Amino acid sequence: MVKSKSKNRSNVIWGFFSSVKLIIVLLIILAIVSILGTLVPQEEGAAEFARRLNPAMLRIFTSLDLFDMYHSIWFRVLIGCLAMNLIICSLDRFPATWKRFIARPEPDRTKPFDHLPPQQSFLAQGTPEETVNKVNKLLQSRYKQIREKEVGANRFFYGEKGSYSHFGVYLVHLSVLLILVGSLVGSFFGFDAYVNILEGEQIDTVMLRKTMKPLKLEFTVRCDKFTVNFYENGAPKEYRSDLSFLVKGKEVAKESLLVNHPVEFMGITFYQASYGSAPGKTVRVKVSRNTARPTVTDMRVESGESIVLPGGEGKFKVIDVRGDIMKMGPAALISVQPNQGKPVDFWVFKQGEMARKMLPGPMLKSPKFDPSAFKPYTFFLDGLETKYYTGLQVNRDPGVSIVWIGCFFMIAGLFVTFFLSHKRIWVHLLKTDQGMKISAAGTANKNPVGLQRELEHLTNDLKGLFQGSSNR
Amino acid sequence: MLNSIIFSYTTFVYFAAFMFYLLAMVMNREILARIGTFASLVGLLAQTVAIILRWVESYSLGVGHAPFSNLYESLVFFAWTIMFLYMIVEWRTKNRTFGTFITPLAFLAMAYASFSPNISSHIQPLIPALKSNWLISHVITCFFGYAAFALSFGLSLMYLLKRLDREERNNIFLKLIPGLRILDDLNYQMIVVGFLMLTLGIITGSVWAHSAWGTYWSWDPKETWSLITWLVYASVIHSRMVRGWKGKRIAILSIVGFACVLFTYFGVNYLAGLHSYAK
Ligand code: HEM
Numbered sequence: 001m002v003k004s005k006s007k008n009r010s011n012v013i014w015g016f017f018s019s020v021k022l023i024i025v026l027l028i029i030l031a032i033v034s035i036l037g038t039l040v041p042q043e044e045g046a047a048e049f050a051r052r053l054n055p056a057m058l059r060i061f062t063s064l065d066l067f068d069m070y071h072s073i074w075f076r077v078l079i080g081c082l083a084m085n086l087i088i089c090s091l092d093r094f095p096a097t098w099k100r101f102i103a104r105p106e107p108d109r110t111k112p113f114d115h116l117p118p119q120q121s122f123l124a125q126g127t128p129e130e131t132v133n134k135v136n137k138l139l140q141s142r143y144k145q146i147r148e149k150e151v152g153a154n155r156f157f158y159g160e161k162g163s164y165s166h167f168g169v170y171l172v173h174l175s176v177l178l179i180l181v182g183s184l185v186g187s188f189f190g191f192d193a194y195v196n197i198l199e200g201e202q203i204d205t206v207m208l209r210k211t212m213k214p215l216k217l218e219f220t221v222r223c224d225k226f227t228v229n230f231y232e233n234g235a236p237k238e239y240r241s242d243l244s245f246l247v248k249g250k251e252v253a254k255e256s257l258l259v260n261h262p263v264e265f266m267g268i269t270f271y272q273a274s275y276g277s278a279p280g281k282t283v284r285v286k287v288s289r290n291t292a293r294p295t296v297t298d299m300r301v302e303s304g305e306s307i308v309l310p311g312g313e314g315k316f317k318v319i320d321v322r323g324d325i326m327k328m329g330p331a332a333l334i335s336v337q338p339n340q341g342k343p344v345d346f347w348v349f350k351q352g353e354m355a356r357k358m359l360p361g362p363m364l365k366s367p368k369f370d371p372s373a374f375k376p377y378t379f380f381l382d383g384l385e386t387k388y389y390t391g392l393q394v395n396r397d398p399g400v401s402i403v404w405i406g407c408f409f410m411i412a413g414l415f416v417t418f419f420l421s422h423k424r425i426w427v428h429l430l431k432t433d434q435g436m437k438i439s440a441a442g443t444a445n446k447n448p449v450g451l452q453r454e455l456e457h458l459t460n461d462l463k464g465l466f467q468g469s470s471n472r
Numbered sequence: 473m474l475n476s477i478i479f480s481y482t483t484f485v486y487f488a489a490f491m492f493y494l495l496a497m498v499m500n501r502e503i504l505a506r507i508g509t510f511a512s513l514v515g516l517l518a519q520t521v522a523i524i525l526r527w528v529e530s531y532s533l534g535v536g537h538a539p540f541s542n543l544y545e546s547l548v549f550f551a552w553t554i555m556f557l558y559m560i561v562e563w564r565t566k567n568r569t570f571g572t573f574i575t576p577l578a579f580l581a582m583a584y585a586s587f588s589p590n591i592s593s594h595i596q597p598l599i600p601a602l603k604s605n606w607l608i609s610h611v612i613t614c615f616f617g618y619a620a621f622a623l624s625f626g627l628s629l630m631y632l633l634k635r636l637d638r639e640e641r642n643n644i645f646l647k648l649i650p651g652l653r654i655l656d657d658l659n660y661q662m663i664v665v666g667f668l669m670l671t672l673g674i675i676t677g678s679v680w681a682h683s684a685w686g687t688y689w690s691w692d693p694k695e696t697w698s699l700i701t702w703l704v705y706a707s708v709i710h711s712r713m714v715r716g717w718k719g720k721r722i723a724i725l726s727i728v729g730f731a732c733v734l735f736t737y738f739g740v741n742y743l744a745g746l747h748s749y750a751k
């Protein structure tokens with residue numbers, strides 16, 4: 001990509017984005033913008049806050065997308081700048097890093113030995129060849145790129161370690177890009193939806209959060225059972241949904257879904273998000289027959305099931321059940337099929353008196369709301385049997401694995417950058433009358449304390465080599 | 473409960489350690505600083521025992537979980553990590569003057585946990601969302617990060633004070649503070665450790681959020697503030713690496729960073745969100 005670097009460099013855009021000052025500016029701007037985002041309520045919380053603003057302010061806030069700023073254009077532009085900055089800065093600096101990585105300094109450099117503390121040199125007894133061999137062997141076992149050189153009475157060795165640490169920074173910056181790419185992939189190719197499933201029921205469509213449109217899945221999910229357990233103090237202990245997954249009507253898998261234990265099926269992940277109760281299919285009704293000798297019968301009725309009326313004048317069934325209808329409480333739609341004639345349908349409310357008061361006049365007169373519409377019967381709704389439903393978060397996010405890889409690279413990269421360094425070590429052997437004078441010195445691209453420790457260690461081990469021989 | 477009693481004693485022990493370190497500097501008596509170190513070690517040991525006790529106790533109550541799950545437990549752990557890191561620094565640098573600036577932070581955290589009327593020291597059962605092994609790694613990494621930043625804050629204060637030191641002033645207290653170079657290097661090391669830990673903390677938190685709620689990032693205030701803190705320290709690291717900033721500027725930035733840490737930890741409870749312990 002970087003074919004003509006010099007040309008690129010003169011490019012204004014390149015110049016702007018390869019600036020290292022820009023990074024700091026961008027990081028600070030992002031920090032400030034995020035602070036704003038925690039002060040101005042976002043998304044759900046925004047409506048309440050917006051009501052308290054005067055119209056002019058409100059216009060400014062909405063035109064700047066301040067109520068959903070993390071998804072606004074300008075926030076994305078900011079992130080885009082950060083990404084550009086990262087890419088161009090890395091490309092711009094890579095050649096120099098590469099040079100430093102492959103640079104092979106001369107073994108006989110003397111500059112590192114300037115100001116050498118005395119404890120980093122010592123005298124070794126033994127023949128020069130033996131000494132050189134021993135030193136060479138130790139260095140070979142510990143460093144890479146060992147090279148040596150003989151200049152008169154001097155013998156020089158060079159070795160290094162940690163040269164790859166130059167690339168740690170690139171790994172960190174690459175990881176930031178990966179995380180950004182992963183989140184983009186997620187927002188383009190993934191979805192974020194929810195669904196409520198009544199115990200015993202099954203669904204094959206979920207509701208997308210962003211657009212509030214239904215999405216049909218390629219399989220069916222059934223909630224076999226939902227359980228919630230509580231601690232003694234009343235705090236919730238466990239929410240659990242037992243789910244079955246069906247493909248083309250055939251049961252393929254059975255899984256238990258708990259908070260912190262999501263379940264994945266065909267690339268779509270389900271999370272336990274909420275729960276609640278809703279009317280189930282069973283209804284308790286009271287049927288009173290208002291004749292000379294009135295009778296009252298209590299019944300439990302499954303909705304959809306046909307039941308013979310106590311007096312045998314026909315059959316009835318419950319065709320709809322609502323937990324709450326027009327704020328008048330639970331209601332059931334009952335359909336009576338006389339032995340002859342057309343069926344009669346009417347709603348029965350649990351709080352019949354209240355419904356009577358709240359219903360507008362014309363509706364009150366309509367037989368649709370008259371529990372005594374089929375003579376001589378009056379129906380009363382005693383109750384609905386409620387059932388639990390489980391509230392599931394339903395996601396697909398193909399970007400997540402990219403994000404996790406980015407996170408892994410970030411940690412690895414930070415570790416390399418912070419704790420490893422490129423250490424170059426020189427060892428100098430000088431023939432003297434008393435024996436070989438051995439000294440070790442070095443340079444490092446960072447962490448001078450670590451280098452010092454390394455040199456002390458090396459000198460000690462070198463000393464150890466020769467103490468051993470003198471004992472023999 | 474035994475563990476909270478030990479914790480309240482630990483609070484006083486840390487206060488005593490602080491006093492000894494301080495007196496050692498004011499009176500220039502090394503022996504007092506040694507007593508300070510001894511007190512710190514005793515406090516740290518007692519606190520470690522109490523944390524383990526609390527862990528065991530939670531199992532005997534039948535709600536067994538690692539003691540990192542509410543504000544009380546996190547404050548106690550915060551103090552523990554500060555003292556733990558501080559002991560390492562003291563041992564590595566062989567310098568006891570840092571204690572004067574760092575032990576009070578541990579003391580304050582413990583005092584807040586033990587004596588604030590709003591903080592309950594009871595062992596509470598875990599709600600389902602908190603039942604995750606990621607919780608443990610999340611809390612441990614975050615708090616080591618916070619502790620490293622706390623140390624960096626202490627070191628920054630020392631740096632700014634040390635700059636007031638003049639030969640002619642002849643102030644023993646200032647003279648005993650180590651040299652600017654040492655403070656600056658150590659400060660940067662702490663920032664680096666803190667940054668690595670905070671990064672790990674944010675990542676483990678995201679993994680956990682992903683398994684609990686299905687999103688690894690939801691811009692809830694606590695998450696956002698930890699990102700802000702992270703960005704601030706990232707810019708500290710860059711201004712040092714790339715712009716070559718040192719010394720006073722880094723010290724001031726580090727103090728700003730620690731203010732962000734504190735806000736991430738406490739301030740966010742006043743903004744609504746998934747994380748607020750306070751309720
Ligand atoms: C957004 C998150 C970022 C993080 C977490 C991050 C992290 C780091 C780290 C840890 C270092 C190494 C410091 C050291 O050697 O001790 C570094 C250095 C650097 N960063 Fe970043 N960085 C980020 C963004 C950027 C961006 C947007 C740029 C844009 C150009 C950038 C440019 C650099 C440069 C030039 C260096 C110095 C490399 C060297 O030592 O030669 N960083 N960064």
